[in-house]
Amino acid sequence: YAKHNPKLSSQIFEPGMDERRLRSQKLAVALQLAIENDELNLVYQPIFHLKSGAIESLEALLRWHSIEHGHISPLEVIAVAEHHGLAHQLNQWVLFTACRQLRQWQRLGYDWLKVNVNISPNIFMSGELGSTVEAALLRTGLSASSLVLEITEDTSLWDTASSTDNLCKLRDLGVEIALDDFGTGYSSFSHLRQLPVNKLKIDKSFVSDLTTDPRAGDLVSTIVRLADSLDMSVTAEGIELQEQRDRLQQLGCQLGQGYLLARPMAADQVPDWLVQDQQRYTPAG
Numbered sequence: 001y002a003k004h005n006p007k008l009s010s011q012i013f014e015p016g017m018d019e020r021r022l023r024s025q026k027l028a029v030a031l032q033l034a035i036e037n038d039e040l041n042l043v044y045q046p047i048f049h050l051k052s053g054a055i056e057s058l059e060a061l062l063r064w065h066s067i068e069h070g071h072i073s074p075l076e077v078i079a080v081a082e083h084h085g086l087a088h089q090l091n092q093w094v095l096f097t098a099c100r101q102l103r104q105w106q107r108l109g110y111d112w113l114k115v116n117v118n119i120s121p122n123i124f125m126s127g128e129l130g131s132t133v134e135a136a137l138l139r140t141g142l143s144a145s146s147l148v149l150e151i152t153e154d155t156s157l158w159d160t161a162s163s164t165d166n167l168c169k170l171r172d173l174g175v176e177i178a179l180d181d182f183g184t185g186y187s188s189f190s191h192l193r194q195l196p197v198n199k200l201k202i203d204k205s206f207v208s209d210l211t212t213d214p215r216a217g218d219l220v221s222t223i224v225r226l227a228d229s230l231d232m233s234v235t236a237e238g239i240e241l242q243e244q245r246d247r248l249q250q251l252g253c254q255l256g257q258g259y260l261l262a263r264p265m266a267a268d269q270v271p272d273w274l275v276q277d278q279q280r281y282t283p284a285g
């Protein structure tokens with residue numbers, strides 16, 4: 001009967017499909033072990049104030065080098081985790097690890113430093129995130145105001161009252177919420193107004209278009225004004241060229257992140273980097 005359903009039959013006969021399913025299954029088994037054995041890693045990419053050059057936060061980004069499977073991109077790790085029921089466990093690991101590491105760095109004297117943690121979208125549909133965040137803060141001693149949760153702007157999420165509810169609970173804890181990859185999803189203006197969101201992160205596709213497409217600048221300045229009127233701050237992602245940085249500043253974008261400014265780095269590089277960065281940016285330092 002599969003023949004009568006073109007979608008189904010094309011799925012059935014799609015070459016390589018079994019391989020993909022097999023890979024996903026194998027990765028899930030390996031991922032479960034990797035989480036339990038602490039074989040995952042976080043790297044950290046700084047977020048800067050564009051005007052002063054001061055650092056505001058470090059974004060934690062997942063890295064997994066599996067002995068069996070090699071490097072697996074974070075997007076594939078997240079997809080596998082969500083598909084095989086490991087998303088909650090993975091998020092717990094990321095949150096706890098990032099909070100603990102930031103708390104250590106704060107103790108070195110950077111008590112103003114924040115950490116941004118990416119949260120996979122469907123975790124917001126479960127009501128469990130609030131207690132996970134609370135537990136991570138409690139166990140690591142990190143204050144809620146040092147934690148920024150990044151969620152991808154994805155329309156399916158925002159439509160339910162319960163996800164707005166969950167967001168409000170999180171904000172009541174005192175953590176900040178950032179909408180990641182902003183501009184690629186479908187948040188409506190009225191919806192955005194109702195969400196307890198503190199920050200918009202402009203997707204890197206807009207930033208890379210800045211130097212080639214005149215309309216990209218208009219879009220960025222529209223987002224900046226939108227954020228202003230909603231009392232949100234704006235961070236541009238994926239800044240690779242000085243020209244892009246200059247233009248973003250001109251357009252009123254306050255915060256930025258990208259290879260031009262700093263690449264993601266391993267946790268054990270962070271303390272030295274912070275020392276050098278403070279020497280570079282502190283006036284009369």
Ligand code: C2E
Nearest residue numbers: 061062074075078094118119120238239240258259260264
């Ligand atoms: P994202 O949160 O939007 O992170 C930005 C991505 O852009 C990162 O890729 C970063 O390494 C990369 N990037 C930074 N600066 C530049 C630049 O100047 N140019 C270019 N081309 N890229 C730049 P990465 O680390 O591969 O992560 C990809 C995505 O995977 C992230 O996008 C995020 O959605 C997801 N992700 C990463 N770590 C985690 C995690 O711990 N949990 C969850 N749920 N998702 C994560």
Ligand code: MG
Nearest residue numbers: 059118150180
């Ligand atoms: Mg992010």
Ligand code: MG
Nearest residue numbers: 180181201237
């Ligand atoms: Mg992003």
Ligand code: MG
Nearest residue numbers: 180181203204
């Ligand atoms: Mg992205």
